[in-house]
């Protein structure tokens with residue numbers, strides 16, 4: 001699978017969201033962090049903002065729901081225009097039913113794991129998903145340091161995906177930057193969320209291009225038996 005770079009609007013200027021969304025020309029998806037101050041200790045935005053953003057940009061929206069009760073809310077984000085909806089494994093009451101509902105409504109279904117949540121209990125669910133998100137920081141805030149201890153989990157997840165012959169994308173989110181993206185790509189990630197590394201840059205579109213080039217180089221040189 002080709003490398004994808006998804007800028008996270010958590011690090012954007014929320015008073016200029018439409019402009020900030022358009023500033024990342026060349027990005028594959030716009031990563032939209034939805035936080036409810038319950039699942040994580042921070043509060044960002046909800047369905048009406050996603051609806052407006054989907055009209056303001058041609059870049060598809062990758063909505064990451066860091067919220068309680070995603071079983072109730074996730075379908076509304078599809079209706080608001082999200083092309084991909086990620087719910088947390090720790091928050092979903094019925095992840096299989098929810099993934100099927102997201103897909104039935106026409107979006108890609110994705111599940112996220114907090115750093116302390118192992119992948120192994122979810123192995124049998126992987127065919128129900130279009131993407132698996134491995135958090136590489138504790139969710140809630142941008143600008144945190146990348147957790148190197150997540151690299152073995154990324155590798156194990158890539159092995160599971162390849163062993164089962166699945167097409168699902170493997171996303172990493174948190175502390176992804178020019179200093180860390182190569183290690184993530186070598187470990188087997190193919191979708192990279194970057195907030196401060198993109199929006200903290202003078203030229204966000206150039207930052208996207210540079211991150212993509214680094215990830216592509218690392219993916220090409222990684223010695224994985226199963227190319228994806």
Ligand SMILES: O=C(CO)[C@H](O)[C@H](O)COP(=O)(O)O
Pocket residue numbers: 008010011031033064137138139140141142143144173174175176193194195196197
């Ligand atoms: O989900 C998130 C935090 O919970 C953000 O997407 C993530 O942290 C991006 O910001 P940065 O690249 O600055 O770490």
